Every structure is written in structure tokens, then in C-alpha cells.
Amino acid sequence: MDEKVIIKKIQQGSREALGMLWKSHSTNVLNLAFRMLKNRDEAEDVLMDIFVSVPGKIQKFRGDSALNTWLYRLTVNECLMRLRSKKRHAELEEEHIDLVTDSALGSKHEEQKDYDPELLEIGLSKLSAETRSMLWLKDAEDLGIKDLSEIYNMPEGTIKARLSRARTVVKNFLQENLNYA
Template identity: 30%
Template sequence: MVNATPTQPAGGGDGGHRPTAEVSGPASELSERLLTARAAEGDDAAFETLVRRHGPVLLQLARRLLGNDGEAEDAVQEAFVSAWRRLPEFRGDAAFGTWMYRIVTNRCLNALRSRRRTQPLESVPEPAAPEHQSSPARAAESAASVHALATALAGLTPEQRACWVLRELHGLPYEDIAAAVGIGEPAVRGRIFRARRYLTEAMDTWR
């Protein structure tokens, strides 16, 4: 599980941090912009609120990209630690959640690129299959389709996989996907088109 409080940067003590009491209680109702501003000034409670708001969906994203719970948790934890350290530089050009999508996606892309250089296809971990309350036959069929999808996703380039997951499973607009992956919108559309075509062909027997 993602730890809600990253290790504070070196320096210890108060370090000029704002009192966290200002954010306790109604913190969950505070606006994203205000929470981000307070967190940038060193308010731990404000940052913890942001982590609680965005942690679950970011962990889901990392699991879908990496197909491995341990790697996903590490990626999100490292992303939040990085964000905590970089918050004073955050200019607010995008929402905090969009910014975190970029950081998590970048970390996952780096992991996927490294994996493609060092791992054979057969060793790529599969995403966890959802629990089913139907018959064993349906459950077995679902498990097989999850394995087929994992194999198909492993055949995509890291950028194609990220673009497809961000669009199809998380519903991000093309502009945000382009920022998260670090490519232009036309390139995003092209990668999604190729990913859809490849996955459609690879999963044809499961349609």
C-alpha cells in the first residue's frame, strides 16, 4: 500500500513549515489548488490529503501499465516522494492530479523500457485477474482472457501501452496523455490507433 507520508527532505526540524492544524478536519473539502499551495509551503497534512485523493487511481494506473503489484506500489511511492520534493517548483500550469499522472507514467515507462531490453516476453508479469462469483468455467475463461490480454499488451511498445491505458482505461484527454508520455497529440493518436488495431487482432478469439 502506498505510504501517505513521504520521507521529508533533509533538514529536519520545523524548517519554516506551516502548522498542519490549519488543514486538519475539513482538509478533504479544501480545493485542490489551495491544498497544493499549502503542500508546496511544507504542510504535511495538505500533502497527505492529496495523496489520499489521488493515490488509489494512480496505483491502478501503475498496475495496468506494469502488471505487477510490487512494481506498481514502488513506482507510485517514488512518484509521490519526487512530487513532494519538487512541489516548490510546481507552477500550477496543470492540476495536481494531472501532474501526478505525468510523474507516474514516466516512471512506469522507464520501467517498461528497461524490461523490454532485459526480459523475454514470457517473463512479463500478468495483471491480476478480477474476482468472479460465477461458475468455475467462467472464471477459468476470464483467467485465460486476462493472460491473453497481458501477452498482447506486452507486445506493444511502452509508449503505445501507456497511451492506450491512459485513454481507454482512464479516459484522459489527448492533451493530457501527450503531456504524460512526452509526445505530441498527433503521435498520441497514432499510437492509440496502432495499439487498438494490434489488440483487436491479438484478442480476436476472445470477442
């Protein structure tokens, strides 16, 4: 079913359309929430909260962005709210660390895969949860700058600058601790 049709049907109260949305997007929402919160139970709570709120919030959805971009934005906002309230920082999931490492260290890293994933996670913990999630969505989920701009409600230039600074922070940390030249 077409995305616009699904949106329209959900706006009209269709549980079937909401089920279709769940089927096609719940895994991505759960994965993003888990990567931000590093807690499966909390990520599942966020997933449920997002999908319980969709019927009400989708009434205001104008269709200016893709549906998945809108869902990512809801997810990021919910996770950041939870992180702020608990004053803790999330770390990226280790299974996709290579993507972020390659992004931070560039082609030289391709030849030197002897980094310590735990050290990389420490380097990533130097970033705010919002910046880590931004880096994750860009490098691991392959979202474009325009999509990130919509998700975080920031100008594209700000997104680019934050990603660049984040990669520099991680790269410098790893260079200091692993003697990457």
C-alpha cells in the same frame, strides 16, 4: 480544499496538504503503476517514491496541467524507467480488459463476448509498455487526448496515431487468432 491551495501548501511544506493529496490521488497512482508493472510490490514502491518526491518536484509545478495529470506523468515516467532497467514488458490488468477490447474491436465485439482474456493479454503484449499505458489511460481511465499529450509530452496528433495503431495491432492479432470477421 481547492487544488491550487493544496499545491501552494505543499510547496510551503504542509504535511497536512500532502496527506490530502495522498488521500485523493494515491489509489489512482497505485492502480496505474500496477497496470504498467504487473507487480503489486513494485507498484507500491512507485507509489511511495512518487509521494516522497512530490514535495521537491512540486516546487517546479507551474499549474499548466491538472494535478492528477502531473501525478500520472510522474507515475508513467517512473514506471517506464523501471521497465527499461529490467527490460520487461507490463500487461494490463485483466479486470478491465473489456474496456480495451471494446475499444479495439468496436461494436461487433459487443455481440461476441467469447474472446479469451489471456489471448487479449498476449495481443496487448505486442505493444510497448508506454503504448499500453496510454491505451489504458484513454480507454479505462477515460483521460482525454490533451491530458495524454501532457502526460507523455507528445503532440496530440502523435497520441491519436499511437492509439489508433495500438488498437489496430490488438484488433488484427485477435482477428487472426479468434477468427473475428
